[in-house]
Amino acid sequence: MALSVVHVLLLALLLAKATSTSHHHHHHHHHHHHHEQLKSLHFALFQHETINKTGYIVVNGVAGTVVSQTTTPFGTLFVFQDPMTVTANRSSKVAGIAQGTSITSSLDGLESISIAKITLRLKHYSGSISIVGGTHNIKPADHPVVGGTGDFKLVQGYVTSSPVNLMGLTVTYKIAFHLYWPPYATQAS
Numbered sequence: 001m002a003l004s005v006v007h008v009l010l011l012a013l014l015l016a017k018a019t020s021t022s023h024h025h026h027h028h029h030h031h032h033h034h035h036e037q038l039k040s041l042h043f044a045l046f047q048h049e050t051i052n053k054t055g056y057i058v059v060n061g062v063a064g065t066v067v068s069q070t071t072t073p074f075g076t077l078f079v080f081q082d083p084m085t086v087t088a089n090r091s092s093k094v095a096g097i098a099q100g101t102s103i104t105s106s107l108d109g110l111e112s113i114s115i116a117k118i119t120l121r122l123k124h125y126s127g128s129i130s131i132v133g134g135t136h137n138i139k140p141a142d143h144p145v146v147g148g149t150g151d152f153k154l155v156q157g158y159v160t161s162s163p164v165n166l167m168g169l170t171v172t173y174k175i176a177f178h179l180y181w182p183p184y185a186t187q188a189s
Helices: 002-020 183-188
Strands: 031-035 038-050 055-059 077-085 094-104 111-121 126-136 141-148 156-165 170-181
Touching: 038 094, 038 156, 077 111, 126 156
Parallel strands: none
Antiparallel strands: 031 038, 038 077, 038 170, 055 077, 077 094, 094 111, 111 126, 126 141, 141 156, 156 170
């Protein structure tokens, strides 16, 4: 199982490298690519997490660091239901919701294992994608896409989470989506 996820992620990374060399990407544009029946979509949204409003610690950790904007003690269980907007401004248009959980998995409090369902309402696409993987609170981190629903059924790829603003009660992350539909998925639709 883990080996197949690694193969999918490596394929997605290679395909992203191939497509990014020929196209200039802006965070607010949706890019559609068709390479020999491989349909893809690349875009970014901004996740806004407000402590004790859209994100909560439900189990306190047992060791390591203290709670701050960027750290939680080892073993902390955190749940969230965060709005995702089209720009880094919290009052910009909401295009998605990220719902999930993370468990602090490093003693320095900066890394966690995360599971999320991201429900998207885009101009030409509607549905959800599911992601899983390791998150680093102050550095970019890639998360494999493990599935989807609606227009994202059978989708593969990855999302990259990068911190934008970590000050104050609301923290903001840029979530860059790199989605790929295998040929059999587009033939089935």
